[in-house]
Amino acid sequence: MRLETLILAAGKGTRMKSKLPKVLHRVGGKTMLQHVIDAAKKAGSEREVVVIGSGAKLVEESISGVEFVMQEEQLGTGHAVLSAKKNFEQSEGTVLILCGDTPLLTAKLLKDFTAFHEESKCVATVLTAKMPDATGYGRIIRESDGSLEKIVEEKDANELEKKILEVNAGVYCFDVKKLFSALEKVGNDNSQGEYYLPDVLTILKSAGEKIGAFTAQYADETLGINSRVQLAAADKVFRMKKNHELLDAGVTIIDPNTTFIDYDVQIGQDTIIYPNTYIEGNTVIGEDCAIGPDVRFTNMKVGNRVTAQFSYCHEAEICDGVTLGPYVHLRPGTTIGENVKIGNFVEVKNSTIGEGSKLPHLQYIGDTDMGSGVNVGCGSVTCNYDGKQKFRTKIGDNVFIGCNTNLVAPVNVEDGAYIAAGSTITKDVPKDSLAIGRARQTNIEVWNDKRKV
């Protein structure tokens, strides 16, 4: 069976009180709309059409691999579907409809749901969920025999209907031809003056078609996000799920409540994550590492046996066996070679640090190619910027850089060179030589005695 999906994402999301379109808010580091698209694709959808309107340009720029259709005015979910009529003229069979604000939908749930729709031979099926608090959702009204009667929006519901805890999850399967012909008949005679998609179900039912309802096993997976409170709740559900997946895969997380790991992150076996740690973007961490406490890694590539604490590292690579922190800032374009020791207030930007080198305290290394076995003394700095342009510093293998050295780029310190503490190096240092670039010390003897006179 070929599955095509229509995703509604044109609404403004008024209740979010945000300048950003609602569907671009993130859960687990990924936009809500992308979550929904990924779940659909994973469930076997071969084509996704996304209805956009509010903040359309931003949405289009943030999402790829789908078709977009404009809903110029947001007149309700039924109207949103109708604006995609042309996109489905050639389609036959089933269309899956999803909302861009239900980020926790899983591929498994969508697969079970569409399979139920096909097997039951319904013309329309709605996904329902039993919520502990149904506020804000459309309520599922069932006939006395348990079959679906209709869906009533919260704003149109009477007191009795409001007590119902079974809700419309905003996920539907329709026979595509029958959907679009029934949509023409949907009116907007309701408290919001909107064209409601759920009304299609009643229209089809009155026409004698078979409609059905499928209840999700885990209501959490159908959470709809209309406000920031709900966004925070969904994020929490997502975080716990991701942490549990990693725990099950052999990663130790000391405190899952204070560990925040994004959707695409991968972590190897027997790595330990300590509290207050954020692992973001497409970060990949190897095996047997100890990460945290208080580490933030964003889009990092991290090898095996790395230990890192109290540090922020982004868009960089850390090779096997590195000891990092406390208080390291690794900035984009940096590669820290195998078994490097780096910590105690060190910043590295757009640089390569060779195997086994040591940057143990208070360094700034920027735009530098450093060899292996280098020892960088405390307080040393690469002066990579002259106020207009950036220049590179080259440091060979087994170089010894004394404390408080300034390396004024562009400059090349060759293999085996030594630099005396406190030097300001402005000229290249040849292989195996000693460079001293500081004022000579002068001792004025018995000076203190003279001063007293």
Ligand code: UD1
């Ligand atoms: C909708 C359902 C409700 C269900 C809930 C599930 C309707 C009338 N109500 O309510 O029964 O319980 O979802 O989460 O369908 N959208 C458009 N164009 C529009 C209006 C909305 O594209 O003109 C999009 C929104 O961007 C959103 C989705 O449709 O992604 C749902 O709209 P929203 O306003 O959030 O509907 P709810 O009030 O949550």
Ligand code: CA
């Ligand atoms: Ca909603």
